[in-house]
Amino acid sequence: MADPMKIRATLKGDLADVRVLMGHPMETGQRKDGAGKPIPLHFIQEVTVKLNGKTVIEGQISQAISRNPVFSFRVKGAKSGDKVEISWLDNKGDTNRTEAAIA
């Protein structure tokens, strides 16, 4: 089962508060397992945010971000019912995406 994702998007005036929670181990490559072997790097490297199908943010993040990252940002001029879609790509090529309507 892929780690889950969750978006919360709430409208305040003409600003939408978007908060996304992404389940991911975000291994730094610095840790060692019980047998002393290094745990390989495993981190989200790209985060893409789309608003009604149009890409509005393309972010590159690194292993410096903690396990289970949380990002929040505000979208200007958003309307109730607008669709926010967020996806990520990690260094192993795995991806996940989820979407939510602004409420």
Next chain:
Amino acid sequence: MLVSGRSVLLTAALTLAAGSAAAQSQFEKYQKMVAEGSPVELFELVGEGLWKKPQGPKNASLEQCDLGLGAGVLQGAYARLPRYFRDVDRVMDLETRMLHCMMTLQGRSLEEATKRLFGNADKPSEMEYLSAYVAGQSRGHAMAPGQSHPREQAAYELGRKLYFYRTGLWDFSCASCHGEEGKRIRMSELPVLYKPEAARPLIATWPAYRVSNSTFKTMQWRINNCFRQMRTPEPVFGSEVVNAMNMFLTVTAQGEPYRGPGTKR
């Protein structure tokens, strides 16, 4: 010389007092900040998946588990626990009842179902995920454990007795640490849990995600860890002792709306 020495001491004492008040508010600020980025919801989502996943020899999910409000009713069920269950003629808390459902509905053995109760950051346990999911279904419901049945009252009395019972290598009781106002271990305050005003915020936020080691902790773990710190053997999972302790704490905290699963230091 003597007089000025005394005034220096007095000033130092005042500064210390002001320092601890400021440290407390900084700590509260920190708690608020970590709660904003809490991944508790991810645990709830995985827990929901596990709750609905057919498992065990009977290949059944836990969806028909009766947590006290009827088979399959989750809304507000956690807030009404621990309580007496007629079918087993004993008091059970959330984890004990879920274990019972795993064994009856799913046909799993006690050994298999309790093999890995406490997980770690890399691999949380099934019980931790499930606790997060079920407890989350009681957000906003006032804590109202069972108190009418004689067994429920007996559990409360036993829990209260245990709280003040000194035992183990160090002759500690719960009250040795949680018995006096204003105590703390490092940056964690030690609430005086037999007083409702201290028990309420605590019971309303457990089980909880622990930020410092990225793990989700259940109430059973919390109680076990207190026993461990007291250098007393840890109680058996789902035993009468754990349920009694949980009953005592939850009754003391009754009336508080549940707002967990929480986020701790």
